[in-house]
Amino acid sequence: MTGGVRRKNPILKTRQPTLPPALRSRVALGMTAGAAVGRLDLQQCEQCGTVQYPAREVCRSCLSGQLVWRPQDGLGTLLSETVSRASMELYFRERLPWRVGLVQLAAGPTVVAYVHAACAAAPADVRVEVALDRAGQAVLVAMPLDAAVTLAEDPRLHDMTCDPTHRKILVTDGKSEVGQAMVRAFAAAGASQVWVGHAEPWKQPPGFAALAELPQVTLVPLDVTDGQSVTELAGVIGGKVDIVVNTADHHRTYGIAGRRGVETAQAEMEVNYLGLLRLAQAFGPALRGRAADGDAGAVAWVNILSIFALANFPPHGTYSAAQAAALSLAQCLRAEMRPAGIRVVNVFPGPVDEPWNQLVLPPKIAPKGLADAVVKALKATVEDVYPDPVARDWLERWRADPKTLERELMAASPSSAG
Amino acid sequence: MTAAAGYDDVVVTAPVTVPYQRYSTKGAHWFLGRAVAGLLDASGLPKSGIDGLCVSSFSLGPDSAVGLTQHLDVSLRWLDHIPMGGASGIVALRRAARAVQAGDASVVACIAGDANRVDSFRESTARFSLFSQDAVYPYGAGGPNVSFAFLTAYYMRTYGATAEDFGKLCVAQRSNALHYPHALFTTPLTLDAYLASRMIADPIRLFDCVMPCAGAEGFLVMRRAEAERLGLPYARLLGAIERHNPFPDDPIQYRGGWVLDRDALYAQAGVGPRDIDVLQTYDDYPVINIMQFEDLGFCDKGEGPGFVRRNSFEVGGSFPFNTCGGQLSVGQAGAAGGFLGIVEGLRQVTGATLGAQVDGARHALVSGFGMINYDRGLCSGAAILGAA
Numbered sequence: 001m002t003g004g005v006r007r008k009n010p011i012l013k014t015r016q017p018t019l020p021p022a023l024r025s026r027v028a029l030g031m032t033a034g035a036a037v038g039r040l041d042l043q044q045c046e047q048c049g050t051v052q053y054p055a056r057e058v059c060r061s062c063l064s065g066q067l068v069w070r071p072q073d074g075l076g077t078l079l080s081e082t083v084s085r086a087s088m089e090l091y092f093r094e095r096l097p098w099r100v101g102l103v104q105l106a107a108g109p110t111v112v113a114y115v116h117a118a119c120a121a122a123p124a125d126v127r128v129e130v131a132l133d134r135a136g137q138a139v140l141v142a143m144p145l146d147a148a149v150t151l152a153e154d155p156r157l158h159d160m161t162c163d164p165t166h167r168k169i170l171v172t173d174g175k176s177e178v179g180q181a182m183v184r185a186f187a188a189a190g191a192s193q194v195w196v197g198h199a200e201p202w203k204q205p206p207g208f209a210a211l212a213e214l215p216q217v218t219l220v221p222l223d224v225t226d227g228q229s230v231t232e233l234a235g236v237i238g239g240k241v242d243i244v245v246n247t248a249d250h251h252r253t254y255g256i257a258g259r260r261g262v263e264t265a266q267a268e269m270e271v272n273y274l275g276l277l278r279l280a281q282a283f284g285p286a287l288r289g290r291a292a293d294g295d296a297g298a299v300a301w302v303n304i305l306s307i308f309a310l311a312n313f314p315p316h317g318t319y320s321a322a323q324a325a326a327l328s329l330a331q332c333l334r335a336e337m338r339p340a341g342i343r344v345v346n347v348f349p350g351p352v353d354e355p356w357n358q359l360v361l362p363p364k365i366a367p368k369g370l371a372d373a374v375v376k377a378l379k380a381t382v383e384d385v386y387p388d389p390v391a392r393d394w395l396e397r398w399r400a401d402p403k404t405l406e407r408e409l410m411a412a413s414p415s416s417a418g
Numbered sequence: 419m420t421a422a423a424g425y426d427d428v429v430v431t432a433p434v435t436v437p438y439q440r441y442s443t444k445g446a447h448w449f450l451g452r453a454v455a456g457l458l459d460a461s462g463l464p465k466s467g468i469d470g471l472c473v474s475s476f477s478l479g480p481d482s483a484v485g486l487t488q489h490l491d492v493s494l495r496w497l498d499h500i501p502m503g504g505a506s507g508i509v510a511l512r513r514a515a516r517a518v519q520a521g522d523a524s525v526v527a528c529i530a531g532d533a534n535r536v537d538s539f540r541e542s543t544a545r546f547s548l549f550s551q552d553a554v555y556p557y558g559a560g561g562p563n564v565s566f567a568f569l570t571a572y573y574m575r576t577y578g579a580t581a582e583d584f585g586k587l588c589v590a591q592r593s594n595a596l597h598y599p600h601a602l603f604t605t606p607l608t609l610d611a612y613l614a615s616r617m618i619a620d621p622i623r624l625f626d627c628v629m630p631c632a633g634a635e636g637f638l639v640m641r642r643a644e645a646e647r648l649g650l651p652y653a654r655l656l657g658a659i660e661r662h663n664p665f666p667d668d669p670i671q672y673r674g675g676w677v678l679d680r681d682a683l684y685a686q687a688g689v690g691p692r693d694i695d696v697l698q699t700y701d702d703y704p705v706i707n708i709m710q711f712e713d714l715g716f717c718d719k720g721e722g723p724g725f726v727r728r729n730s731f732e733v734g735g736s737f738p739f740n741t742c743g744g745q746l747s748v749g750q751a752g753a754a755g756g757f758l759g760i761v762e763g764l765r766q767v768t769g770a771t772l773g774a775q776v777d778g779a780r781h782a783l784v785s786g787f788g789m790i791n792y793d794r795g796l797c798s799g800a801a802i803l804g805a806a
């Protein structure tokens with residue numbers, strides 16, 4: 001345990017979070033759907049292929065009403081730029097100045113974009129990427145062609161990320177293989193403090209003792225099925241946590257017919273759904289209250305869910321249902337955290353290579369791969385993460401037609417449905 | 419394309435300015451209403467003598483021109499609402515002139531005005547247009563300063579314009595404004611002070627930016643016989659053009675719609691650029707002034723900087739321009755900024771200036787530009803006013 005509650009100086013006014021302008025037309029929100037997974041989508045005409053920007057209702061060229069969002073490479077020329085030293089919005093005024101520019105995309109349109117500090121002065125070749133800003137809305141960023149340059153290297157744009165470096169992180173269950181991998185990944189990423197929740201102190205799984213030796217790590221008692229345990233921990237560290245990573249998971253492999261009674265399903269709901277609710281009620285207000293603390297502020301909430309949240313995988317039927325409930329609640333959490341600029345990142349792995357997926361055929365994502373994907377997501381600006389091939393395959397099929405996926409899953413393993 | 423018919427004996431008269439205020443708690447209806455009162459006062463007409471009304475305002479909402487008719491209790495047989503910002507004056511003049519020419523109205527009051535409360539500029543910028551809301555405002559909320567910074571930087575790089583060129587125009591306009599009673603800026607501006615002013619959005623400096631304010635402008639459009647009956651000094655409308663979204667394939671704006679229509683304008687008016695005695699451009703940022711010098715045919719594209727260096731722009735200079743000080747020195751009263759040049763041009767050719775008079779001004783060219791809907795100004799227009 002670290003020391004007691006850090007008390008705020010009662011004379012200092014608590015800073016209120018400010019956000020960039022969030023207002024968008026409905027049609028423009030299409031860009032946000034791609035940005036949520038880190039993909040630049042622009043509208044393209046199904047009739048004539050013309051790429052459109054800003055978002056339109058009809059094709060600027062042939063006036064067809066069939067515009068669809070399609071991935072773009074973002075390559076273009078920075079035509080002109082400025083350093084904006086004044087702004088009408090508080091969020092920008094607190095962070096002036098901003099480098100912004102006009103980029104002519106090779107695909108056609110001219111776009112207004114933030115310009116990364118590493119870009120050469122106009123005229124220059126750039127690659128336009130999409131990012132989620134602190135209001136959770138999609139914005140365009142002109143990046144240098146060198147793919148190694150990251151958003152976080154620009155101090156203004158860094159604010160859009162939830163970079164775990166120098167941050168204080170709570171991993172709610174550090175005993176599972178996923179939890180342990182997550183703690184190690186955050187320590188490696190430069191987190192200044194990792195609180196590691198552990199229920200049932202008498203259980204000492206392999207590797208856990210070594211984890212506690214890491215200099216950043218502090219073990220804290222936390223049982224997400226116990227409201228008092230959650231509340232007590234929030235009282236002690238709630239005012240210090242920058243990122244909550246909810247790894248608590250209860251996973252059994254039953255459908256309906258294979259099990260009498262509801263105890264297993266209840267246990268899954270207690271951890272995966274009600275556990276998230278308890279955490280959100282206890283830690284959510286504290287995070288929102290610290291969202292404006294600048295670089296040291298609260299920035300993100302990560303939920304390790306499952307791709308089974310999208311559609312029920314009958315061999316893990318009750319678990320899928322608990323995941324669906326957790327996903328629904330995570331959407332509510334996202335809505336409630338958004339006014340403070342706290343990003344809720346939902347992670348949807350396919351089967352993880354851990355004991356309860358023993359009978360699932362590969363490919364399975366290793367806990368370390370999952371943890372690395374979470375760190376990478378926080379360093380970028382995405383809010384939905386599909387970290388492995390099975391997850392991405394499910395997503396594609398679910399997006400194409402949820403009903404077809406449902407039928408496929410009736411007689412299937414997750415990696416080879418159909 | 420057949421040439422547009424001329425405007426026959428349609429005239430413009432009764433220039434009216436409702437004095438500008440930096441901030442005002444009064445609404446747009448106050449400024450527009452006082453503009454109509456000013457027009458009645460100037461013309462001696464009763465309210466019932468006006469049978470047409472053309473309104474431009476950003477801050478009249480939720481009302482449109484219709485609501486204003488009841489607010490002011492005027493009964494009309496012709497009504498128009500021109501939401502085109504800096505081009506609204508020219509467009510209003512064109513609409514009104516055709517209405518009078520065709521007999522749809524006898525006397526049209528053209529008015530533009532806006533309120534300016536402390537936060538109203540931010541609100542109107544945030545929701546200026548759908549494209550702006552979706553794809554410009556979220557990027558730093560710098561407003562028009564940033565949009566014009568892009569165009570200015572590009573123009574400077576491409577055609578070699580310098581800060582000194584822009585500064586020369588700003589200094590000349592301020593010099594002109596010192597004689598004009600309604601200018602909000604009342605102290606001289608030196609080139610050194612211009613160059614030393616702080617950067618707002620590089621290369622845009624503080625003194626490149628207009629100051630938003632409240633105020634209104636207005637004029638009357640009628641037949642010559644009516645103006646003579648009323649004993650009003652008037653200007654003839656010799657020609658007028660407008661253009662919207664002129665070059666959609668230009669990746670960035672370096673020219674305006676005037677390029678497409680200036681030949682028609684001069685042909686309709688029967689005069690050329692050399693016959694113009696005084697020019698009133700839409701001066702929301704100096705680069706747009708230079709663009710208008712070029713696109714209206716006073717010099718070729720790209721020769722604007724040289725043109726600025728060769729000429730002097732004060733009222734007594736080689737190229738009298740924005741003779742009341744323009745928006746840069748008078749202030750930008752919203753849509754009234756699109757009327758300022760017409761009202762001043764009218765005063766110049768009727769010898770009724772409130773400030774300095776250009777000797778023997780017989781032809782005034784007035785130009786409008788407006789509506790940065792996304793990355794460029796979409797509307798352009800121009801009119802040539804001739805002395806009676």
Ligand SMILES: [Zn+2]
Binds near residue numbers: 046048050059060
């Ligand atoms: Zn099309």
